[in-house]
Amino acid sequence: MSVLVFVDHTQGSFKKKAFETVNYAAETARRIGGGDVVAVVLGTVSNDELNQLGQYGATKVLHGNDARFDSFNARAYAKAITAAAQQSDAKVIVVSYNVSGKAVAGIVAAQLKAGLVSGAIDYPSTDNGFVVKKTVFSGKAFAFVKINSDIKVIALVPNTFGVTKGDGAVSVEALNLNLGDADFGIKKVSEEVVKGEIPLSEAELVVSGGRGLKGPENWGILEDLGKALGATLACSRPVADAHWRPHHEHVGQTGGTIRPNLYIAVGISGAIQHLAGVNSSKTIVVINKDPEAPFFKAADYGVVGDAFEVLPKLTEAVNKFKASHN
Numbered sequence: 001m002s003v004l005v006f007v008d009h010t011q012g013s014f015k016k017k018a019f020e021t022v023n024y025a026a027e028t029a030r031r032i033g034g035g036d037v038v039a040v041v042l043g044t045v046s047n048d049e050l051n052q053l054g055q056y057g058a059t060k061v062l063h064g065n066d067a068r069f070d071s072f073n074a075r076a077y078a079k080a081i082t083a084a085a086q087q088s089d090a091k092v093i094v095v096s097y098n099v100s101g102k103a104v105a106g107i108v109a110a111q112l113k114a115g116l117v118s119g120a121i122d123y124p125s126t127d128n129g130f131v132v133k134k135t136v137f138s139g140k141a142f143a144f145v146k147i148n149s150d151i152k153v154i155a156l157v158p159n160t161f162g163v164t165k166g167d168g169a170v171s172v173e174a175l176n177l178n179l180g181d182a183d184f185g186i187k188k189v190s191e192e193v194v195k196g197e198i199p200l201s202e203a204e205l206v207v208s209g210g211r212g213l214k215g216p217e218n219w220g221i222l223e224d225l226g227k228a229l230g231a232t233l234a235c236s237r238p239v240a241d242a243h244w245r246p247h248h249e250h251v252g253q254t255g256g257t258i259r260p261n262l263y264i265a266v267g268i269s270g271a272i273q274h275l276a277g278v279n280s281s282k283t284i285v286v287i288n289k290d291p292e293a294p295f296f297k298a299a300d301y302g303v304v305g306d307a308f309e310v311l312p313k314l315t316e317a318v319n320k321f322k323a324s325h326n
Ligand SMILES: Cc1cc2nc3c(=O)[nH]c(=O)nc-3n(C[C@H](O)[C@H](O)[C@H](O)COP(=O)(O)OP(=O)(O)OC[C@H]3O[C@@H](n4cnc5c(N)ncnc54)[C@H](O)[C@@H]3O)c2cc1C
Pocket: 209, 210, 211, 212, 213, 235, 236, 237, 238, 239, 250, 251, 252, 253, 254, 255, 266, 267, 268, 269, 270, 271, 272, 273, 274, 277, 287, 288, 289, 290, 293, 305, 306, 307, 308
C-alpha cells in the first residue's frame, strides 16, 4: 500500500507547489497508517533534482523518463499516473489543483474507479471514514466529502500549506510504461514563457491592482511599489479581461490561487471570486477609497484613500526605510 503523488516540474526543476504536494502525500500516508510515499515524475528531470523529493517526504520516485512528456498532454499523463498507481499499489493519489492536476485528476479517477475530491484544503480525516475538506461556492462555504471507494484521488489547492524540508532520501526507479504515439496525439504548437519575475505561485510578496486604477497607463505607480518591495504583480479579472495586464497576473476563482506572506490589494473591491484566490495570504493590506468596499472585511490592514495619493507615499516610505537600513 502506498500514497502516490504526481509531481509537476517546470523544464526539469521543481517549484514550491510540487514540494507542497509531496509534503501533503507524506502526511496523508502517516494518517492512513504508513506505507511508501511514491512520487511519479514525467519527462526529462535530472537525478539530482529527483533526489530532492526525499527531503520533502517521498520514499520512492517512479520516473517516466521519456522526452515526449516534456510537453504536457492530459491523456498521456493520466495514463502514466494510472500506471504508476497500479505499479505502486497506491490507495491514495495526490495531485496539485493546478492546470495540469485539474486536467488529469478526473481521468485518473475514472481509470482507477476512484472517488475524487477536487480542490482539497486540508488533510484527510480518518476518524469516520475518509473525509476531505474542500471549499465550495468560491470559498464562501466548506464541504466535507467522504470517499468510500477503495482508491481515492485528491487534488490539493496549491499554497494551502507551507513547505517543510527534512533530510530523507529516495530511491529512483523507472516507470514501466508502454505508450504509443496515439497517446501523444495532441501536440503543443507554441509556448510563451514569462521571464525575469518570481512567478505568482512562488511569490512571498504580491502587489495587486484592480479597476480602481482606471487604466493600464496608471500601472506605473503599482510597479514602483512592487519594485521597492521586490514584489510580484497581480490583478483582478476585469483588468486582465480588458487587456490592461497579461492574463497570467489574474488571481481569483478563475485565475491563480496564491498564498504570499503579504498581499497588497489596490483599487480592488474584494468580490468573493477575487477573494477565492487570495484569502489564504498571511497578511492582507487593502487600499481603497470606498470605506464600504467588501475587501476591508478580509483585510488585516486597510487604508481608506485614493490609490493615486497613497501609492506614491507608500513607495517613498518603503524606499526611505530600505535606505536607512542599508
Ligand atoms: C464566475 C465568475 C468568476 C470570476 N472570477 C474572478 C477571478 O478569478 N478574479 C477576479 O478578480 N474576479 C473574478 N470575477 C469578477 C468579480 O466578481 C469582480 O467583478 C471583480 O473581481 C471586480 O474587479 P475589481 O475589484 O478590480 O473592480 P471593481 O469591482 O470595479 O472595483 C474597483 C474598486 O476600486 C475602488 N476604487 C476606485 N477608484 C479608486 C481609487 N482612486 N483609489 C482606490 N480605490 C479606488 C472602488 O471603490 C472599488 O472597490 C469573477 C466573476 C464571475 C461571475
